[in-house]
Amino acid sequence: MKLRGAIILAAVDWNFLRQRVHHLATGLAQAGLKVLFVENTAVRSPRFTDLPRIFRRLETAIIRPIHSDGEPLPANLTIYSPLAAPWPYNKVAVAWNYSLLNQRVKKFLEEEKLKPEEVLLFTYLATPLALRLIESYPWVSVVYDVVSDPKQVEPRLAPFEEKLLQRANVTLFASATLLEQYRDHTKNPVLFRDGFNTELLEAKVETPPEVARLPRPRLLYIGGINRKLWVEAIKALCEAVPHGSVILMGPVAHGEVVLPKLPNLYLLPLRRKYIELAGVLRTADVGLIPYRPDHYAGNMHPSKLNEYLVFGLPVVATATQELERLAQEFPVKLFYFGRTPTEFAEAGLLALAKNINLQEGKIQILTTQFRWRERVRDFLRLCENN
Template sequence: MFQRPQHLLSRAAASYRVVLFEEPLFPQDQAGLPRLDLREMAPGVQVATPLLPPDWDEGRRDAALRELLDDLLAGQAGGPVAVAWYYTPMMLSFSGHLQPAVTVYDCMDELSAFRGASQGMQLLERRLMQRADLVFTGGRSLYEAKRGLHPSVHLFASGVNADHFAPARQPQEDPADQRDLPHPRLGWFGVVDERMDLDLLRAAAERRPEWSFVMLGPVVKIDPASLPDLPNIHWLGMKGHGSLPGYLANWDAGIMPFALNESTRFISPTKTPEYLAAGVPVVSTPVADVVRDWGEDGLVAIASDAEGFVAAAEATMARPRAEWLPRADVRLARISWDGVWAGMDALIHQAHAARGTDPSPTPATSLTL
């Protein structure tokens, strides 16, 4: 997956030495544990994945994670951490002793509403809000929910790398695993989890057995056996980010069949502008941010049930590109990831100035948790 964190961190690496400390994994082979697996995600971005024994309790895990984190940072040149950038409050349980110059909370979603979320997440988020200098939100609904909880909350809805998806607007070789699927093809790429309305997907496929529903991405936190098993729904698994334009170029529509529940109440899907950048018309269920940011402008078709979803897909596939694509391009030009990062970086430098610190003379460390 190459989404908001990857886009932002790869750009941050132009100014910072970026260390991404991931959530731990628990391998069955416990030889040499605990330890960190280190790799480079992009130039200047080091990814550290903690590996811990699966049978340790929470206290022992946090102690080990703190020690692994301290050892990792001790080996970083450039002095103390200039920016601690949090994506989940849960990381505060073992990193709260750090004293970065600036603390950022980039809130992409209401994680406490997700399936399996820790009961302590809301408490840790309150503590993180107290420590943070800046809070960024990944969508309008999240901004409205968080802006009263901190004096410096800023809306940064997800951007788009339009150049990456632009090749899909021209003929591309059809990937082998979808080459023989009949048109029209309606496609999805992304994580398949409790946020997807599998009943709606099944019902739409039943109503149009001649359509091909192409589903790309990993199945997470739900039983794979719960996926609708119909001849015209094709679960093709995870694909590399670089291969997506080849798939999209051969789709007739992009679909976002999100369930309407607590886990989708605040989402602002990154795939919305990515579909449009690929020149693919989009149909979605009425997720609040999609409706307000894209549906009201007629750039995404909206439907709340299977019958309406099918009708909306038929209508949006029939629309000439010239009717909607130029307007979409105007919007896309305003939300590049370069622009999103530039706005964030300016606020981070203001926060440094307010604290009397300056990360610019040397490649300071930015720690992402």
């Protein structure tokens, strides 16, 4: 039966950092599918530091619509912000959450005149709630997308993820390192790397004044400022470029990371709209991936990597297994690695000295060949063949 719709159980909210789930959801909607994007229903119980996120959910679900600011909604895409009880392994909470979610799914199917046999269930969550929804309808296909090992965040997830890995028609892996980790106990594993958003290059966006006034060189990190961030490496880099600017742009998880107070370390909020990043990336000199060298971060394919490359930025990164693997696959030298904070700072200096323009030649060809538009087509072919 023809694929006409998709229900996406996301691990983030729509107005959070732009990630592959946003690109895929947008691409599916632009391809003509009716898409229901269900915002994060949690993989762990809340902590005190989650209060701001909880308040934002209440505001989104009750007070104002999701598209009143932040990312615009494409046609064919609907956001659902469930007032889910934040205890994903409590039976009573799961039953309540399922009643809410199931009611919204039924409404979506009725409004869009869809049969479950025409709808893809696409999940980033391997929780009891996700599994219950998967088993409740005869979906045309079930796809599980693994962008990191969720058991590193919540070990209780393990038995539920094991079931999903065998139930899903296809399990996608954002990195080759994750694929290797999961391959032996996954029914149908597929490496599916992120695409490149070359539309950012064409955006007519000015550089924000708070960025334009910062001294160069500008070494930029875009992403969540949380447990992944290698603070010691950031500190060493700031000391290595005292007259430059080390910029961290993204939401801060204050309970997970403490940033040093340094004169050339600048903490800036993420732009309200994804397209506005073009004005920041265009005036940066280096893209940073300062991840802690641990199992959790080391297996990831950072989404900001492709954004850096589209704008021709050399990348200074922690020497993780996945990034070192990627460096071997690219046709030119574009990664500069550090295994210690000192080496990370030295890599930053080396990247600045090389002054590479990666927007030309082989890298431009690569980013054009693997645009998100093409990746969405590849995704649809995978779903239709499985």
